[in-house]
Amino acid sequence: MIRTPLRPLARILDARERGENPDAIERENLRIRHEQMRDKSRVRAEGRLLVMGVMFFCAFTVIGARMGTLAATEPTEPRAQTSGNSIIASRADIVDRRGRVLATNMSTHSLYAHPHQMVDPTRAADELARIFPDLDHERLIKDFTGGKRKFLWVKKKISPEQMQAVHDIGEPGLLFGPREMRLYPNGAIAAHIMGGTSFGREGVHAAEVIGIAGIEKFFDEELRDPAREGAPLELSLDLTVQAAAEEVLDAGMKLMNAKAAASVLLDVHTGEVISLVSLPDFDPNDRPRPALKGKPSDSPLFNRAVQGVYELGSTFKIFAATQAMDLGLVTPQTVIDTRPPFKVGGHKIGEFEGHNYGELTVEQVIVKSSNRGTGKLALAIGPKRQQDFLRSLGLFDPTPLEIVEAQGGKPLIPERWTDLSAVTISYGHGISTSPLHLAAGYATIANGGRLVRPTLIKQSGPQNGAQVVSPKSAAAARSMLRKVVTEGTASFGEVPGYYVGGKTGTSEKLKERGGYYKDKNINTFASMFPAHDPKYVLVVTLDEPVETSGKKPRRTAGWTAVPVAAEMIGRIAPLLGLRPEFERLQLEQVMQTSH
16 A cells, blocks of 8 residues: 655645645645544454354354254263273183183173262262272272362172162262173183283273283284174183093192192194193182282292193103104114113213113113113214204294293203203203193104194194104004003003003202202103094193102102093093093903913
């Protein structure tokens, strides 16, 4: 805009020539300028009012629409917390190989409080402490009357009876929210496999159920995936067999005065874990907190069948014999001199209770469980080849089982694998593995020499793993294991009609500061049945067992683990669909008599 001067020179001169007052020209120009400024301000103000009017109109339109929406919906409780993503509450069921439910979901309610809405907070605290004895009464009073908290959880899940009792209090500040909880209808059965769940993200209307241990955590994402459309996770476990195994092992543990026990039942062809037990156990519906003091193995949460690694003693001897036969170094009838002395690296290798077995065949070395005989086989094999063989059986790495705890069961092997290491490892000392590792190794021998990887998922057929042992050597090893039961250290392992074969292992427990206890053992019986055509491998391990029926306490596996395993086979074999073959048993007895 061009600004006009108040006293234009041309007009001033012209006015003076005509005798007019030049000041009138200035006043007129000033008036015109003021009018222009006033018009401009009015236009600006009118524009601002228009913009503000449009803004108020839009705001009131949005508010009115929101009020209409709220008026048309059902009233609901305010959320405890908000999140950008909706809470996925559903979780797929877990079932056994026959479709029986191991884990499912159940509708329940949570209990929360709005203290600022309470009529009588002290009475509410008193009544809640009566209904829920585990609640801290003083803490409730402080939270309800402190005036600082507008929301707090009281109980994350309650029963219908507890919900009714809280209703009867009549306190408007106590509110309920629907949610789902994980339910294990079989209680403690298969607890270490199930693991357990907890609540993740939570609102007052829903809670996310997440896996915190076992197979629940391993398959957590899959179980929460809506794409499953309700399809359950089908395990290899057999619920009936699992329950029977737990019952027998628990009774055997108490009878043998053991502090703990474990067992593994494995299909030798598919690698399916049919049963896996660790005692003591727990109820995943009320999973205990991890222990903050003491050893992890003292907690019932510790899975001894998978996480626990132990020196499993003479159960390893069959691996040395099998490898030696497979390499062509010996046959079952090759004679080995087991007479003392036998020293390796300056260390004397002895026998149990100082026995001198003299000259033994390879088969007799296994039947009589000779340390010296097995040690000489190991020297013939050599440390390098021994390592390669044990590694091929999966004894150097954690088992690939589908529970998160499996990665914690890493075998302990020597840093330097000397001749002495090879000898002691041949009879199960100097290497620590889990019972599940041992079961997988025995399954390889049982199925004709093919590597087996344990799994908890139901399979449609055999694994057909790598051929790590020739069928001929595997068959010879099975024959030896059968004779351990009929003629050797596992005589209590005979179950009529089921032709059990197996090997005992008695290992002194390691002290924390080095050395071995003389009166504390880990006793194991690794077995397969029926030995002439194995279908299953069963490993039973007892921690510090003592058999006390005789004049002196007996702590060897033959007196403790073997009878427990035999009782278990007698119970579970019919459940597995195996019929006893008494005709074959009679033929076997006739052949032994004629021999």
